Structure formats: structure tokens, C-alpha cells
Amino acid sequence: MKRDITTPPSYWYSDSAEDDRGARVMEALRSYRAAEMDMRRRTQTSMSMGENELRVLRHLTRACAAGREVTPIDLARHLGVSTASITALLDRLERSGHLERRRHPSDRRKILVSSTGHADVEMRDTLASMHARMMQATRGMSDSEAEAVTSFLHRMQCAVADVCHSAGTDCCAIATRPASPTTTTRLLPTGAAAPEVAA
Numbered sequence: 001m002k003r004d005i006t007t008p009p010s011y012w013y014s015d016s017a018e019d020d021r022g023a024r025v026m027e028a029l030r031s032y033r034a035a036e037m038d039m040r041r042r043t044q045t046s047m048s049m050g051e052n053e054l055r056v057l058r059h060l061t062r063a064c065a066a067g068r069e070v071t072p073i074d075l076a077r078h079l080g081v082s083t084a085s086i087t088a089l090l091d092r093l094e095r096s097g098h099l100e101r102r103r104h105p106s107d108r109r110k111i112l113v114s115s116t117g118h119a120d121v122e123m124r125d126t127l128a129s130m131h132a133r134m135m136q137a138t139r140g141m142s143d144s145e146a147e148a149v150t151s152f153l154h155r156m157q158c159a160v161a162d163v164c165h166s167a168g169t170d171c172c173a174i175a176t177r178p179a180s181p182t183t184t185t186r187l188l189p190t191g192a193a194a195p196e197v198a199a
Helices: 017-047 051-066 072-079 083-095 117-138 143-161 163-167
Strands: 099-103 111-115
Touching (some): 017 117, 051 099, 072 083
Antiparallel strands (some): 099 111
């Protein structure tokens, strides 16, 4: 099969038209992921923060908008780190004026964590224009197009997280079909590394 010269060769997929489409989608996902990682690095540099510190502030911002209380234990679970690590991280963010900790009004054993006005303004100034550009990219999509993209991304999230495979279900796939007997699969060359997945 003649492959579009703009599509990089893959040793991971077959020569079927369906896998050719899939390979183009995976390449687009890899390109998006690279651009997103660059954006995250720029944001971290601009705010002089690490990835986990930004994740804490984003989590606190969403929790505040939803009216949810957040404790240090909640944040440790969200990041998948120890309570000692989250305490050190919260200490840094408190010293920089990005969050505050206070006793729970009715349960004095609990500590509540919230972002400060300073953090909210800095996050908005740093990310607002980028979020506006991302939302603009969704303008003009029909309901069916939005549903198709959303459904696809959910399936990819499930596939990358290995949730359905571990559970023995097929939730991340539209259908599981055996390869066509006429399909020629390109095998990974001896000594070659497996291609990077879009994750």
C-alpha cells in the first residue's frame, strides 16, 4: 500500500487502511502531547513552579468552583504521593503566598487547604489566553463531532490507563476484531525499540 509521504513509517501497525488511519490519529496525538508538554514547561517556568505544585493549584481551583473542601490527605491521594511529600509541597506554596491552610470550623482535627487570591490571579493571567485559544479550536463543531471526539478521547484514556484490559472488558475499544488473514503486519525489526505510544 502506498503511504502518504507526510505519515511516518510505523513498524507497529499493519498495512490495512484502517490501521493507516489509526496511525495518522496516533501521530496527531503525539504531536498534540508534545505541544502540551512544551506549554506545561513554559507555565512552570513562568510561575517558578514544578508540575506537582501546578497540579495542586489546579485541583484547588476546581474544588473551590465546585464548593468542595480539600484536605492535605485529599491532595496526597490526588498526586499519588506520601503525606510527608505533600506537607513539604504545601509548605513551599504557603511560603510563596499561593495557598493557605486553616482549621476546619467544625472538626478541629482537620486542616483545610485553599488557594489564595494571588494564586487565582496568577493562574488566570498565565493560562487565560491559552484556554481561550483552546476553546476557540472547538468552535464550529457539531454535536455529533463533539460526541465523536469526546468518546474517542475517553477510549484512549482508558486504553492508556489499562483500566479495561486489567478488568477483562473491552470498554476502550469500539469493537475487537481479529486481523484480516490478508493483512500483512510489519514486525518490529530485531533490536529496534517499540514505538512510543501517544500517552
